[in-house]
Amino acid sequence: MKTKNLFTAAIVSAGLALSVSAQAAGKKHEEQAISASDVPQAVQQAAKSEAKGGTIVRWEKEGANYEAVIQKNGKQTGIEMDAYGKVVSRHDEAKEHKQKAGY
Numbered sequence: 418m419k420t421k422n423l424f425t426a427a428i429v430s431a432g433l434a435l436s437v438s439a440q441a442a443g444k445k446h447e448e449q450a451i452s453a454s455d456v457p458q459a460v461q462q463a464a465k466s467e468a469k470g471g472t473i474v475r476w477e478k479e480g481a482n483y484e485a486v487i488q489k490n491g492k493q494t495g496i497e498m499d500a501y502g503k504v505v506s507r508h509d510e511a512k513e514h515k516q517k518a519g520y
Contacts, residue, residue: 447479450475450476
């Protein structure tokens with residue numbers, strides 16, 4: 418009987434762990450549109466430097482990070498930065514939106 422209870426507890430624990438992992442992965446791309454006035458000055462300065470002749474077309478908040486979407490040469494690039502303006506990642510916005518749509 419103890420073995421059955423231990424096995425059941427292990428299965429339940431594994432299920433909970435997988436559920437939490439799936440939720441964390443799903444939140445990775447939760448984006449919230451924000452205005453430039455809600456973006457820290459250090460992040461704005463870093464984004465302007467990254468734009469180098471391009472235009473910041475929108476701002477997004479992703480968890481604790483900020484994303485500037487920059488339009489340059491007909492292409493949109495997302496630059497994700499922490500609250501101090503350090504670049505965390507760069508990605509092609511067109512590819513990101515195709516992935517979200519399931520293409």
